[in-house]
Amino acid sequence: MAETSNRASSRPTRSAVVERVFDHNDDTRSLFLAPADGSKIRFIPGQFISIAIPLPDEVRTRPYTIASPAGRDGPFEICFNRVPGGRGAAWLFDRKQGDVIDFTGPYGTFTMESVPASETIFIAEATAIAPIRPMLHRTLASSGHPEMTLLYAAPSSDHLLYRAEFEAFAAGDRTFRFEPAVIPGPETYDRLLAEAQRRWVSADANRTRHFYICGVGKGVSALRDLLRGAGYERRAVHYEQW
Ligand SMILES: Cc1cc2nc3c(=O)[nH]c(=O)nc-3n(C[C@H](O)[C@H](O)[C@H](O)COP(=O)(O)OP(=O)(O)OC[C@H]3O[C@@H](n4cnc5c(N)ncnc54)[C@H](O)[C@@H]3O)c2cc1C
Incomplete structure (x- = not known):
């Protein structure tokens, strides 16, 4: 852990x-x-x-x-x-x-004690949305929160938990983007790593983003290492590996 x-x-x-x-x-x-x-x-x-x-x-x-x-x-x-x-x-x-x-x-220390000051990216797979759901409720309830994206992967649409709730959040808040993705289990982290590389490493030089990542197994630490290695502050890349 x-x-x-x-x-x-x-x-x-x-x-x-x-x-x-x-x-x-x-x-x-x-x-x-x-x-x-x-x-x-x-x-x-x-x-x-x-x-x-x-x-x-x-x-x-x-x-x-x-x-x-x-x-x-x-x-x-x-x-x-x-x-x-x-x-x-x-x-x-x-x-x-x-x-x-x-x-x-x-x-636990994989927590959101206050709303981050800059753009925040949440990355989760299937049941590992559990810690991120209360974080989203907290941030979305605060006025003036930064832009937020939830990249949420699961092996089937049934496993995208709380989907209707996240869709409703996104419909009511233009600063929140909900991106569900159905990805076969073994490919999950390769796809998430490629996406993170493309959008938050190669696309620009902005390194002020915050990340909250939760999932099962070593793909989580691979995502952490990619982002920290690309110049994001260590304490801005929060993760929890089940
Ligand atoms: C901080 C933390 C919070 C957690 N919160 C949750 C939670 O909210 N919901 C939840 O389902 N689990 C959660 N887990 C995992 C959970 O604690 C157990 O490890 C899991 O239920 C398996 O326990 P077990 O005794 O049945 O199996 P064990 O025999 O202990 O099997 C452990 C193996 O299962 C893997 N594993 C752990 N969790 C999962 C999972 N969800 N899906 C597939 N493989 C898994 C582990 O990587 C490990 O290889 C959390 C783990 C940590 C470290």
């Missing part, structure tokens, strides 16, 4: 009740979780909770990002997909309405 602080053991464990289950497609689900003590979860857009997953032979801890906008009343949302051989994800898929989940947090 790159550039993400996980101090799971130093925080008290909390419990949340599964209030609602929503299937985005055949392998991606959201759980809406209500803290059992009636409190509201406070978090910075981009943060995750660490869920304790009691398997028969081990208790594993896995981070899941809060996918709902910050500052809202009511349950918060986590969104996840099945992973080949992934026993933690499989356990989450077995949770039903009324079940209780133990977690600590929120944690």
Whole structure:
């Protein structure tokens, strides 16, 4: 987990009740979780909770990002997909309405604490839109935010989560561009790297942009390295690799 602080053991464990289950497609689900003590979860857009997953032979801890906008009343949302051989994800898929989940947090430094001052590019694939969704809600709600682009790739249109919401944002805000792309899984990062090279490295000498990148595997660090290597400030290229 790159550039993400996980101090799971130093925080008290909390419990949340599964209030609602929503299937985005055949392998991606959201759980809406209500803290059992009636409190509201406070978090910075981009943060995750660490869920304790009691398997028969081990208790594993896995981070899941809060996918709902910050500052809202009511349950918060986590969104996840099945992973080949992934026993933690499989356990989450077995949770039903009324079940209780133990977690600590929120944690994480892949966050948007304030609205960036210059053009911001968000790059995500499939479920890894989770941290970026609350960031977009925050920035789009602020007046005078800079130009923003969301480049969002997934292997099928079913896996472009929250698509209608992003389309509505783009329709109502000329400074936000939503660019969904259906790309077969193995080609995803080659295509994203080529796009980033063409538009934000080769096209001009502007190096004031901010980037927020989230996805699974080494393609994320390849994007980070491309942008930082091209002269973007290290702290302006935020990334989280699952
Ligand atoms: C900071 C952070 C936040 C995360 N937030 C989310 C989230 O909001 N939703 C979510 O679904 N997952 C998220 N993950 C991944 C999640 O924590 C688990 O790694 C994932 O569910 C697999 O756990 P497992 O125990 O089932 O499988 P494991 O046996 O631990 O398998 C891990 C393998 O699965 C890969 N992997 C991790 N996540 C995915 C994925 N989503 N799709 C395909 N392969 C994956 C890893 O790269 C690794 O190779 C996050 C990871 C990090 C580091």
